[in-house]
Amino acid sequence: MNDFNQAIIDEFRANGGKVGGGFEGAPMILVHHAGAKTGTVRVSPLVYQARGDDFVVFGSKGGSPTHPQWYLNLVANPETVVEVGTETIEVRARVADGTEREEIWSKQKAAMPGFADYEVKAAGREIPVVILERRSD
Numbered sequence: 001m002n003d004f005n006q007a008i009i010d011e012f013r014a015n016g017g018k019v020g021g022g023f024e025g026a027p028m029i030l031v032h033h034a035g036a037k038t039g040t041v042r043v044s045p046l047v048y049q050a051r052g053d054d055f056v057v058f059g060s061k062g063g064s065p066t067h068p069q070w071y072l073n074l075v076a077n078p079e080t081v082v083e084v085g086t087e088t089i090e091v092r093a094r095v096a097d098g099t100e101r102e103e104i105w106s107k108q109k110a111a112m113p114g115f116a117d118y119e120v121k122a123a124g125r126e127i128p129v130v131i132l133e134r135r136s137d
Contacts, residue, residue, distance in 0.1 A: 005043075005044065009043055016085055019045075023047070026047050028048070029046055029082050029083065030043050030082060031045075031080070031082050032081045034073060036073050043083075049108050054131055059128035059129075059130065075095065090134070092132075093130050093133075095128055095130055096129040096130070104131075
């Protein structure tokens with residue numbers, strides 16, 4: 001894991017889910033994901049959108065032409081946990097599509113216009129919208 005992400009994770013955990021800097025005020029979540037090939041569990045700090053009792057994250061990767069590794073890992077291994085505030089919650093990841101994706105994605109771009117910039121930079125790559133549904137089983 002790079003030092004930048006580790007610093008965010010450490011700050012998140014030390015401050016009950018709050019981080020400063022460029023992410024101050026943004027809703028942050030720590031998504032655990034098992035490697036698609038290795039099974040190694042990693043943690044990625046991400047901005048999220050609340051959706052009822054669930055959480056939505058976006059595979060923007062800053063507008064890169066490729067999907068982030070955490071996204072590929074969640075597609076391969078959708079059963080995982082997230083950290084929100086001081087809670088650890090079991091979730092199941094699923095990729096939104098069609099109208100559902102468009103509604104969520106439009107809401108995110110309106111709330112955080114930087115995501116619209118990522119969409120432009122992605123040059124045709126559809127940015128994945130991943131719903132992390134609370135597990136009740």
